[in-house]
Amino acid sequence: MFRKLCDREGTPTVSLDKDELRMDGILDEDGVVPDDQEMHIQRVGKRSYLVRAVDSDGIPELDEVFQR
Incomplete structure (x- = not known):
């Protein structure tokens, strides 16, 4: 799925x-x-970003994120 990078009052958002x-x-x-x-x-990495939802335990570890 592609999403457009938008400018929201000077802040880039997706x-x-x-x-x-x-x-x-x-x-x-x-x-x-x-x-x-x-x-x-x-x-x-270059042109690559990871978004994780923070919960009561903190930020999910990468090994948890990529177990799917």
Whole structure:
């Protein structure tokens, strides 16, 4: 899936798919984003970025992320 990089008041942003966020329990059934949900964005290489949802245990380790 391709998403366009957008400029939002000087900040580059990319939207995430609501259905996938809902599957992971980040959004509720109504598609509402919790006010306190933090996301960790990490540059992992040239033109490559990793986005991870932060939960009460912190940032998921990479070996957890790529076990799928």
